[in-house]
Amino acid sequence: MVDVIKEVGEENVVQIITDNAPVCKAVGMIIEGLFPKLFWTPCVVHTLNLALKNICATKNVEGNGVVYDTRFTYAIVMMKRFKFLKPSLQSMVISEEWSSYRANDMGKTQAIKEFVLNDVWWDKITYILAFTQPIYNMLRACDTDSPTLHLVYEWWDTMIEKVKIVIYRQGEKEVNDTSTFYQVVYNILIARWTKNCTPLHCTAYSLNPRSNSEEWLQESSNRIPPHENEEIFMERNKCLKKFFTTSEDKQRAALEYADFSSKSNFFSSFDTIEDMWILDPKS
Template sequence: MLEAIGQFGCALPPPTRYEMGETYLKKEVDRTTNLLKPYKEEWKTNGCTIMTDAWSDRKIRSIMNLCVNSKLGTIFLSSTESSDEAHMSEHIYEYVEACIKEVGPENVVQIVTDNASNNMGAAKLLNEKRPTIVWTSYATHTITLMLEGIAMLPRYQKVITKAKALTVFIYAHHKTLAMMRNFTKKRDIVRPGVTRFASAFLTLQSLADKKAQLKQMFTSDEWEKCKFSKTVKGKSAYNTVLNTSFWTGVALCLKVFAPLVKFLRMVDADWKPSMGFIYSEIKSAEEEIKNALGNNKKDYQPVLDIISKKMRNRLDTKLHLTAYLLNPFYLYNNSEILDDINVSNVIVDLVGTIYPEDHNLQNHIVTVELPV
């Protein structure tokens, strides 16, 4: 465009205010509408998911966005600013309901939100009005809650607190930071992740990788000469790095958290739909955690209790279990899935939810289509 303007010269007449606000704006709206047509056709064919995202801007105004996701990708649908009502379940429900009507109730498979209590309240209201639409929790948020809950157990909290204090001390002073980078060959300890806890996990991992260099740093002449080595926090950092039990604790934390962090990365990625993998991956993570803790029930049971509590009615819904059953990756490797009463009962329940009035179709799906 700029090249075309330059070729025309300085005498090019600019568009009028009317043309910008009416003619060109309408053309752009029409162009955007045409771009969305394939998405809307996809909604009719394979259904779609409505996703909500609430956040606050710099002026602390509460904003809620609604997006629609389908096989073709995600599109933005609408946004509303409602600081006075944003945290009320009724307001969330009404806003989502308006979106469902716009998209078409027959096209909507599920609503996806985080686990906030207001969203759970809105889910109950929606279930009463539209029982055929499933309200699902963000898998990423749920797994993060699991990790945070486990991290609060005294055994792991103590290690994480020490690691955080060590990291904060090193990064709080130019001298200690430069010293650390010198010993680690300019490699940092702090590493950003997709969530706050993922960042904490990556930092623990980074500390473990640089264990030898950090020990060298805190036993070096350079550290002895550093003025911060004589401070209370400096002595605490020194004791932490040279404490064998601390590094044993770091290794244990990594073993326990790693299966869930790997799972978190999977559900947070866009390279494939993850719902059909969630149920099995959770069970696999639990087995890995058991093994990491030497199959000692006293050690692993508090961890599994937290996972079970956070998972319940969030990542084990009838939609999750049905997607798990219909996932060829699992079914063709283990046909015994079909004999799992819990899973097969969920299929019957979901079919009854989606086609509440058509008993003949329900029977056909369960007795004919499912075995095929």
């Protein structure tokens, strides 16, 4: 990156974009040291960021909609900060100093004061943070240097369920009730998943020993083994056809996966079955 900046000239560089936060931070420090005049903006791009943007643009659904349009998750981070500073913000807007500051822009300062002292506004922020927290947590979990490809499929399903629980609890709805707002959020998340899910996600998930263990299946009543999931089956087959080009190799891979998923032959020993739950996939 440094070589490219030197080649095009630092005055011609607006920003450097990468999808890895640790790399962004390190490169930013290096470049700022070498080119003090360069305005450098790290941009972390994720699938779920785009979903959050659409969710936060949803307005007035069931009276609990979000009224703030945003790019990526910065609005969520800012709302967390607002909530953390709530006592200080409220003290600020009722102070004498705020009264004197009001002369600069009466309209804005009055609007800010009304928001900060409004319990309903704070309740909305609490609600927004509650139902977006599972999405934010998954985004953070994926944004690490550790391998997570084999976990994304399960994480996505779990995340959607957690979002549903928060929204239904807020609306005081039963599990089988219909929630217009949840349906909007659900459609956004599913559309994003459908657009970005690849056969590799499904294959990695189906090859994760933990997903084939009895302990994992017993954690939730609606879980089924990957080899019984129709979507996983179709996507895994697509992936295997790309990896194994001859019929002999494909047949061998299919037989080995059958042994793995049914805990047969080499995978039938007690230790191996126990290790599926305990050990990481590579081990």
